[in-house]
Amino acid sequence: xxxxxxxxxxxxxxAEAKARLSEVLRRARDEGPQRIGTRKEFIVVPASVWDEKNxxxxxxxxxxxxxxxRIGALELPPHDEGDERPGPFEDWTEDDWKALEQRHxxxxxxx
Numbered sequence: 075x076x077x078x079x080x081x082x083x084x085x086x087x088x089a090e091a092k093a094r095l096s097e098v099l100r101r102a103r104d105e106g107p108q109r110i111g112t113r114k115e116f117i118v119v120p121a122s123v124w125d126e127k128n129x130x131x132x133x134x135x136x137x138x139x140x141x142x143x144r145i146g147a148l149e150l151p152p153h154d155e156g157d158e159r160p161g162p163f164e165d166w167t168e169d170d171w172k173a174l175e176q177r178h179x180x181x182x183x184x185x
Contacts, residue, residue, distance in 0.1 A: 085109035091118075 091098050091110040098118055102108045108118045132140075163170075 085112060085115060
């Protein structure tokens, strides 16, 4: 069996990686990420590296709460005061609804 040390940063071929999986895993642990494949590339990294890079970040709500400008209390009008706002489709006729339904059917059937 021929053994050799790979000094270049080239990727492992899939056949090499299959035949030498233990070495691929050891090198990923000791030397860093290992590339496998030439046409479709894959990277093998230790779980600790993966977990570090994929730690869940702050949610958008938490970020907005932490970074929103402090402008004081907002005064909102009472809900029962004033004219009610009309619905966005209040003035639609039966023909408008049929035309919308037909557009949806045309998209689904490609017509």
